[in-house]
Amino acid sequence: MIRTGQDIREASNARPVVAGLLQISVSVDTEGAEAVCSLFNELNRPVTVPSGTPHAGGSRAVIEATGFPDDADLEPHEVTMDMAQILSVKTFVAPGPDAEAVVQRIREGLYWLSRLHPVSEPTVEVVEDKDWQEAWKEHYAAFAVGRLFLIQPAWDEAGATPAGRHVLRLNPGMAFGTGLHPSTRLCLVLLEELDVQGARVLDVGTGSGILALGALKLGAARVVATDTDPTALPVVAENASYNDVACGPAGPLVPFAGSLPPSAEFDVVVVNILPHVIVSLLDHDSLASYVAPTGHLLLSGIIDGRRAEVVDALQRHGFKVSLARHEEDWVALLAARG
Numbered sequence: 001m002i003r004t005g006q007d008i009r010e011a012s013n014a015r016p017v018v019a020g021l022l023q024i025s026v027s028v029d030t031e032g033a034e035a036v037c038s039l040f041n042e043l044n045r046p047v048t049v050p051s052g053t054p055h056a057g058g059s060r061a062v063i064e065a066t067g068f069p070d071d072a073d074l075e076p077h078e079v080t081m082d083m084a085q086i087l088s089v090k091t092f093v094a095p096g097p098d099a100e101a102v103v104q105r106i107r108e109g110l111y112w113l114s115r116l117h118p119v120s121e122p123t124v125e126v127v128e129d130k131d132w133q134e135a136w137k138e139h140y141a142a143f144a145v146g147r148l149f150l151i152q153p154a155w156d157e158a159g160a161t162p163a164g165r166h167v168l169r170l171n172p173g174m175a176f177g178t179g180l181h182p183s184t185r186l187c188l189v190l191l192e193e194l195d196v197q198g199a200r201v202l203d204v205g206t207g208s209g210i211l212a213l214g215a216l217k218l219g220a221a222r223v224v225a226t227d228t229d230p231t232a233l234p235v236v237a238e239n240a241s242y243n244d245v246a247c248g249p250a251g252p253l254v255p256f257a258g259s260l261p262p263s264a265e266f267d268v269v270v271v272n273i274l275p276h277v278i279v280s281l282l283d284h285d286s287l288a289s290y291v292a293p294t295g296h297l298l299l300s301g302i303i304d305g306r307r308a309e310v311v312d313a314l315q316r317h318g319f320k321v322s323l324a325r326h327e328e329d330w331v332a333l334l335a336a337r338g
Contacts, residue, residue, distance in 0.1 A: 022093040023127040024106055027086050032117030033180050038207075039109045040091045092127075116303075143179070146189040149214060151179040154242040166217035169242040170208055171235070179210060183301040186325050186332035187272050188214050190298050193323065194334070196220045199267040202260075202290055204281070209236035209253070211270050213243050216252055224254045224266070233257055266290055270298045272332075275306040279313040288317040293337065296322075300332035307331050 028036050093102050103124060113119050142152040150162060154171040161167050170178065179185060188211065197219035203212040206225035215223050225236050233255040240247035247253045269291050271278055278299055281287040291297055297319060302310055304326065311321055314335050323334040 021095065021127055022099060022103060022124055023090055024093065024103065024122050024124050025088055025090045026110060026122045027120040028089055029086065029118050032113070032119055033087050033089055035113060035117050035181065036089045036110070036119060037178065037180075039113055040089075040106070145179055145185050146192050148192050148218070149179075149188050151210075154239070166214070167243075168210060168213055168217065170210060170239050171242065178208065182327035182330040183272050183332065184210060186327055186330060187211050187270060187298060187300045189325055190300075190323065190332050190334050191215055191218055191268075191270070194218075194268060194296060194298070196268055200224075200265070200292075202226070202264075202266040202269045204269065204271045204287070205273045205277075206236055206255075207232055209239045209255075211272060212236065212253055213239060213245060215268070215270070216245055217243075220252075220268075222252050222254065224256050224260070224264075226256045226260070228257070230257075260290065262286070262289065264290055265292045265295075267292050267295045268298060269295065270300075272300040275302050275310050278302070278310055282313045282317055288319065291319075291337070295336070297335045298332065299335065300330070302331050302333065304329050304331045307333070 026036060091106065093099050093106075107122060110119055110122055142150055142156060144150050144162070144165065148164065148166055150165040150167050152167050152169050154169045156169075168179070179188070191211070191214055196215055199215070199220045201212070201215045201220045201223040203209075203215070203223055203225045206212050206227045207229075209225055212223040212225040225233070227233060227236075236253070236255045237247045240251075240253050245251070245253050247255065269287065271281065271287070273281075278287075278301070288297070297314070299310060299314075307324075310333065314321065314333075318337050319335040320338040321333050321335050322338075325332050
């Protein structure tokens with residue numbers, strides 16, 4: 001069985017009712033933006049696209065991340081942030097008896113995330129209740145990835161398509177995978193370098209479906225997209241419709257929420273998660289068994305400093321890395337049996 005995602009525990013204690021829509025904002029750099037978006041989505045929170053445009057120049061600032069003010073186990077620490085690369089990511093919490101508990105879970109998640117990425121202490125304020133999803137449209141613009149892809153907002157139907165590029169139309173902010181994070185871009189770049197024409201592809205932890213759709217744009221015959229997040233697969237179906245891709249058991253894109261049969265076999269298996277999850281999938285969830293004898297594993301979401309543990313896990317299961325691509329501190333690996 002392929003297992004991905006996280007179980008989010010609900011607060012057990014009753015909390016005071018918080019009146020008014022709460023807006024939670026954090027400052028991040030471009031690398032941390034999608035990590036924060038992913039956290040908010042794991043907590044089933046709406047999220048707006050990172051706003052602000054990174055620019056040349058600027059300086060570096062040191063920010064103290066304090067986490068929970070009432071939790072002695074969370075020690076303050078310093079976060080160094082490049083002021084030329086700062087973006088703002090926001091989420092919203094509706095008023096109700098659980099609002100305070102939700103805010104506390106968000107603050108705790110951001111605290112631990114700030115140990116991996118430059119993430120500022122969040123600000124919380126009461127705002128006018130408006131359609132938060134419209135905020136995406138104010139800031140999200142088309143951008144190129146690799147040699148062959150253009151990521152475009154779903155509503156930007158009038159946008160020009162450069163010659164030779166495949167357009168991936170997405171409604172971002174609903175599931176992980178906007179194309180902003182290096183790990184997602186590296187996956188698309190490695191897919192470009194593979195011959196996926198007519199291939200059977202498995203996308204583990206599909207999120208928004210960006211990689212599944214990318215594989216289909218490159219000529220894959222069929223993609224099975226799995227995710228344990230119950231909100232992800234409807235998003236995949238929605239994004240498939242924006243790209244005129246048939247989605248369902250008989251279509252080229254198959255969202256799948258259950259356990260794959262042991263006999264399932266794929267020419268390319270894509271996993272863009274986290275290093276320890278990749279290792280667990282290899283060691284405990286038979287990930288390697290789904291790769292055809294002459295197939296490939298495409299792994300991303302790996303910080304360069306943890307590359308060795310993923311490579312070791314691959315070797316334990318008879319795989320050898322044939323190609324690696326880097327962006328900033330991130331690495332994506334292409335592996336085959338050998």
